[in-house]
Amino acid sequence: MSAGLSTETSRETGTMTGSDWLLADSLAPIIEGDVLQPLYDGAALGQLVLPFCASCSLPLDLEQQVCDGCGGSDIAWRRVEPVGIVHAATMMHRREPGLVLASAPYPILDVELGSGHRLVMTTADAELSAPAIGDPVHITFRDLGGVRIPSARPHNPEPTVTTSTALSQTEAPA
Amino acid sequence: MTASDRVDLVGLGMTAMSTTPGAAPQELAREAVDLALADAAITRADVDGLLVGSSQGIRPDRLGVAFAAQGGFGDLRLLEHVEIKGATTIAMIQRAALAIAAGEARTVVCVFADAPLVAGRGAGSTYAHSGGQSGTRGLERASGVLGSVPTYALLAQRWMHVSGARPEDLAAIVTTQRAWAVDNPAAVARTPLSADDYLASPLISTPLRRLDCARPVNGSVAVILSNDVAIGHPARLAVRGTGRSHPVRHRRAGAESWFGGGRRAVDDALEHAGMSRSDLDLAELYDPFSVVTLMLLEEYDLTGGAKAGTFVRAGETGPRGRLPTNTGGGQLSGFYLQGMTPLAEAMVQLRAEGGDRQVPGASVALVGGIGGRLDHHAALVLERAA
Structure with a gap:
C-alpha cells in the first residue's frame, strides 16, 4: 500500500498542506498500538472493519472490551458492508485555523451502519450541505497524513454491492 | 459543636x-x-x-x-x-x-x-486543539469533530428530529436566560438580547450558534x-435529596444513545426529599448548550407534560413563570463553571439574595448536573429551612 509514501510526501510540505480536502495532517491519528488499529489496518486495504463480540456477534462500541449482550470478552474485528444511513448531521461552520484547511463549512455525520455500529465521520469530499437524517450513505475513505479515515459519500455514485454474499460480518483478512 | x-x-x-x-x-x-x-x-x-x-x-x-x-x-x-x-x-x-x-x-x-x-488563544481554539490523536476521540477529531460543539450539534439535530423541537425553541432558551442574566452581577453577558440579535449570532455547528454555547x-x-448549627450563614439551606443516573449506553444503529437517561436521578432526589415536582420553586440545570436545557426540561418531566419549546416560549421558565429556570443566566449567559454554576445560583436564590432577579418566596430548588454526552445525570433538592 502507498500510505507510507504519502505520509512522507505530505510531511515534507508541512502541516498546513496535505492530501485531505478538510484537515491538516497534524490531526492524523497515531495508529501504531492504538485501540482502533484494526480499523485503520482495514481502512488501509479499503475495507471497513469494525468490532463484534466473537461469541454472539453483537456489534460493539469501538473501545468496548466486554460484550454487554453475553459477557464475552473476545473481540472480533470484521469487515462489514460499507453502507449506512444518517442518524444525525451538522454543518461545522467554525474552522480552527491551522487545523481545518477547507474554506467553507463542512459536514459531520453520525452514521448508523448496516452492521449495527454507529460511526461519526465527515464526507469524502467537500459538500455544500449535510444530508438529512435517514438518508443513505456509502462509506469510503479519506487520506489524512497517510492514514485512511472512514468517510461518507451521500449520493452513492459508486456501484452498489450487488451480491448478497455478505461483505457484512465476514472476517477481515489478517 | x-x-x-x-x-x-x-x-x-x-x-x-x-x-x-x-x-x-x-x-x-x-x-x-x-x-x-x-x-x-x-x-x-x-x-x-x-x-x-x-x-x-x-x-x-x-x-x-x-x-x-x-x-x-x-x-x-x-x-x-x-x-x-x-x-x-x-x-x-x-x-x-x-x-x-x-x-x-x-x-x-x-x-x-x-x-x-490561557494567553494567546481563544477558548474555542483551546478546546479545538485538545483531545489527542488516539482512540475513538482521535478518530472523531480526524473527522473534523473539533471541540465539543459539533457533538452537541449532532445531539441537537437528533433531538429536534425525535422531539419536534425547532430552532426558535433554542432562541427562546437563549433570550430567556439572557433576560435573567441582565440582573445577575456575576454573569458575563448582561446585554439584553432579542430574537433578532440571536439570529445574528454566527453559526458554530448547525443548529448551534455562538450564543447557544456556554461561556467558559x-x-x-x-x-x-x-x-x-452553631456555624454558617444565617439562611440555612438543607440538602433534602440527591439522585444519580448513569445510563450505560452503546452507540448502535436503530437506537438513541443520548436521550432517555436522567429522569431517574430527579425522581430519586425528590423521593429522598419527600417532595414532588410541584414543590419545586425553581430549577437550575446544567446547560453547556441551549439544546441541553430544552431537552432536560422534557427528559426530567419538568413541564407538566408540555413540549419544552412551548413551555419556554410561553415564558414559563422566565420571571413569574411556572418554573423559573437558570435564573442567573445559566452557563450560556452567566458563566460556565460546570456544576458550580447551577448550585451557586440555587444558593443565591434560596438565600433571597437574588436582587432584581430574585424569585419571590423561593424555598425549594432543583439543581441538575450532566456529564459526558449525557452519560451522567445528577440531581439535588435544596430547601431553605424555615
Missing part, C-alpha cells in the same frame, strides 16, 4: 468570573475558599473535610488533592478529588453529606476551579457543608 441530623450548605464563595486569562486554578480556588469561609464565619481550623473538583484535560496544573497543602488546610479526615465530569459538583455534595451523616467529618469544603482561558471563564466556587 452542636450537631444536627440535617446537613446544611452553610457557606458560599465565588470569585469574579473572568473571560480573560489570569490566575491559575489553585489561586482561584484559594480565593473562593477564603470567601466561603468568611461567608460561613469560620476559619480553616473549623474544616475537617475537603473535596476538590476540576475539569479534565485542558491544562496540566488542574486542581487536585494537593490543594489541601497549597490552600493552607490543617489535618483532614476527608480529602478526595471527585471526578464524574459535569456531575462532579453534585457528587461532591452527596459525598460530603454522606460523610457528615456518617460522622466521618463535620464541616466539609467543596471547591471547583477552572482556568481554561476562569473562576472558582467553593461551598461549605456542615451539621453544626
Whole structure:
C-alpha cells in the first residue's frame, strides 16, 4: 500500500498542506498500538472493519472490551458492508485555523451502519450541505497524513454491492 | 459543636468570573475558599473535610488533592478529588453529606476551579486543539469533530428530529436566560438580547450558534457543608435529596444513545426529599448548550407534560413563570463553571439574595448536573429551612 509514501510526501510540505480536502495532517491519528488499529489496518486495504463480540456477534462500541449482550470478552474485528444511513448531521461552520484547511463549512455525520455500529465521520469530499437524517450513505475513505479515515459519500455514485454474499460480518483478512 | 441530623450548605464563595486569562486554578480556588469561609464565619481550623473538583484535560496544573497543602488546610479526615465530569459538583455534595451523616467529618469544603482561558488563544481554539490523536476521540477529531460543539450539534439535530423541537425553541432558551442574566452581577453577558440579535449570532455547528454555547471563564466556587448549627450563614439551606443516573449506553444503529437517561436521578432526589415536582420553586440545570436545557426540561418531566419549546416560549421558565429556570443566566449567559454554576445560583436564590432577579418566596430548588454526552445525570433538592 502507498500510505507510507504519502505520509512522507505530505510531511515534507508541512502541516498546513496535505492530501485531505478538510484537515491538516497534524490531526492524523497515531495508529501504531492504538485501540482502533484494526480499523485503520482495514481502512488501509479499503475495507471497513469494525468490532463484534466473537461469541454472539453483537456489534460493539469501538473501545468496548466486554460484550454487554453475553459477557464475552473476545473481540472480533470484521469487515462489514460499507453502507449506512444518517442518524444525525451538522454543518461545522467554525474552522480552527491551522487545523481545518477547507474554506467553507463542512459536514459531520453520525452514521448508523448496516452492521449495527454507529460511526461519526465527515464526507469524502467537500459538500455544500449535510444530508438529512435517514438518508443513505456509502462509506469510503479519506487520506489524512497517510492514514485512511472512514468517510461518507451521500449520493452513492459508486456501484452498489450487488451480491448478497455478505461483505457484512465476514472476517477481515489478517 | 452542636450537631444536627440535617446537613446544611452553610457557606458560599465565588470569585469574579473572568473571560480573560489570569490566575491559575489553585489561586482561584484559594480565593473562593477564603470567601466561603468568611461567608460561613469560620476559619480553616473549623474544616475537617475537603473535596476538590476540576475539569479534565485542558491544562496540566488542574486542581487536585494537593490543594489541601497549597490552600493552607490543617489535618483532614476527608480529602478526595471527585471526578464524574459535569456531575462532579453534585457528587461532591452527596459525598460530603454522606460523610457528615456518617460522622466521618463535620464541616466539609467543596471547591471547583477552572482556568481554561490561557494567553494567546481563544477558548474555542483551546478546546479545538485538545483531545489527542488516539482512540475513538482521535478518530472523531480526524473527522473534523473539533471541540465539543459539533457533538452537541449532532445531539441537537437528533433531538429536534425525535422531539419536534425547532430552532426558535433554542432562541427562546437563549433570550430567556439572557433576560435573567441582565440582573445577575456575576454573569458575563448582561446585554439584553432579542430574537433578532440571536439570529445574528454566527453559526458554530448547525443548529448551534455562538450564543447557544456556554461561556467558559476562569473562576472558582467553593461551598461549605456542615451539621453544626452553631456555624454558617444565617439562611440555612438543607440538602433534602440527591439522585444519580448513569445510563450505560452503546452507540448502535436503530437506537438513541443520548436521550432517555436522567429522569431517574430527579425522581430519586425528590423521593429522598419527600417532595414532588410541584414543590419545586425553581430549577437550575446544567446547560453547556441551549439544546441541553430544552431537552432536560422534557427528559426530567419538568413541564407538566408540555413540549419544552412551548413551555419556554410561553415564558414559563422566565420571571413569574411556572418554573423559573437558570435564573442567573445559566452557563450560556452567566458563566460556565460546570456544576458550580447551577448550585451557586440555587444558593443565591434560596438565600433571597437574588436582587432584581430574585424569585419571590423561593424555598425549594432543583439543581441538575450532566456529564459526558449525557452519560451522567445528577440531581439535588435544596430547601431553605424555615
